[in-house]
Amino acid sequence: MDTFEIDSALDMHLHLRDGDMLKLVGPLTSETFSGALVMPNLVPPITTKEALLSYKKRIKEACIEDKFEPYVTLFFQNDYSYSFLEDIKDDIIAIKLYPAGITTNSETGVSSMDVEVLRPTLESMSKLGIPLCIHGETNGFVMDREKEFMPIYESIASSFPDLKIIMEHITTKDAIELLDKYDNLYATVTLHHLLITLDDVAGGMLSPHLFCKPIAKRPEDRDALLNAALKAHPKLMFGSDSAPHPKHKKECCGCAAGVFTSPIALQVLTQLFEENNSLDNLNAFISLNAQKIYDFKPLNKKVKLEKKKFVVPSSYKFKGEDVVPMYAGEVLNWSISSIEDKRD
């Protein structure tokens, strides 16, 4: 097959940042994606309706107009009242929970993952039908952090059977196995965790541009993630976790975590699914699964790809910002030939 069409691609885990960085990366996502679930870990994080609507407005201004829907999220707090959540319910797609200090801008996350501590907000969310997205890592040894979080997922999933829980950016075989154990557990997986292991980060030279949180794990973990994605496991969605960091913060002594994949995600996914004879499942993985899980209808956007060499830019720039994408300077086998946008 030399051409392929992706319908209404959705990125269910995206960092768009703010300011000039938003103006740089917003257009890159909104060019090819129909919509994206946007993370709320700004500084300060999004915890009020005012901040939420204002951020949504800034995203819409930065993105390609009328061709992209940002699905915004709230930063989880233990003390959200039922009435506050009821009022904000229609403006958000989900609430994102971060353990405190676990990743970029998560300092004000929850300091205890005890179900009883989280209960007030979770009970309201469950009643109101607001999904819960979780960054599921403990502060243990870096290779064990996600695995150690599994009992916490289990405890929340069993305590709130009506709450939809999304395990974000999963990286392990353990998380894939947990997916099938609880009806109300779902997951996103990134592009890079389908492709790399710790070997790619630190097995040869050290590769700052592949350093991310959660860190890439073992070959058997990557294989389990890839197999589930290729067969479009119905509880698994694509979420790039594409996280732009300025070049100087990646190539330095003590560099920040995050891989920037938005502008190359569709091309690489097409190549990956084609190589594994799974192109028939790509639209489910990248759009239909998310529509069913979150129960919404995205903007209609068709991206046509063709099997034609595409050289990934060495970096993307806007004003003072300079972001290096995954596969910078390398050649991909698939490129985007046209984008068709139809409002229903």
Next chain:
Amino acid sequence: MDTFEIDSALDMHLHLRDGDMLKLVGPLTSETFSGALVMPNLVPPITTKEALLSYKKRIKEACIEDKFEPYVTLFFQNDYSYSFLEDIKDDIIAIKLYPAGITTNSETGVSSMDVEVLRPTLESMSKLGIPLCIHGETNGFVMDREKEFMPIYESIASSFPDLKIIMEHITTKDAIELLDKYDNLYATVTLHHLLITLDDVAGGMLSPHLFCKPIAKRPEDRDALLNAALKAHPKLMFGSDSAPHPKHKKECCGCAAGVFTSPIALQVLTQLFEENNSLDNLNAFISLNAQKIYDFKPLNKKVKLEKKKFVVPSSYKFKGEDVVPMYAGEVLNWSISSIEDKRD
């Protein structure tokens, strides 16, 4: 205790490089260490008597004269003849074996670790009493490379019971356990592998200056190494594997592996052994064990340390070279108060 004396400190695994880098790091080691086993992985590697003696001469010229003995090594090759080894025997302390491509400048290492392939050289070494130092890693997944090498150590140790085999820079619990299984197996351990795990390299921000090969492993591995060192396990020697890389090759996109510890090793080891109530064992770990294992008498050099703050320089420079040490800019509790050098 507020003072401590180290007698004839030996670094049994050291990279001194060549040229200006040798002129920068040679004096830093030879100031405090009585002697060091110097690795032969130059470009090209040391494989002839001429190259060996010429390198030894350059090291002596670069180091503090008459106060330091470089114990030089040959780069293992499958085709060394018995007569060549017999002739070079008294000029070397050991021969170092690298699997091809496994670390810096090891491209011309052996391409098979099959005992039968290695047999000719190993049989000659065994007969002549030349110890074998091994960089024991497979080319598997980065966290498994040393563990996967254990059967190869076992195969060589059991095939050549009279050959002294040193497992270099061990990083795992598995290697510590193997030490006690074969009479002819010994090991060196670095300073940094007594102190760090993968968490320190990639658990928070990425730390290029702690990136090394073999990569730092899990907490239980570090604990096993530290316990063995603190009790001065008689088959374990200190070998810093101190490896200077120019600053620009560490703080860049795709950085080189190696931690530079030579100028701070004695201070940090004293602090570490004191904190663990093991100062009585430090001289065995850092000198006596190596003297017994390799059967030699080092130059007499006494280093007196006192419990007094020492700020580690942010880098060491010589001409165009600029090397960042471990703990750059940080404060240590012990400093060197005097160095006494006596020729017997």
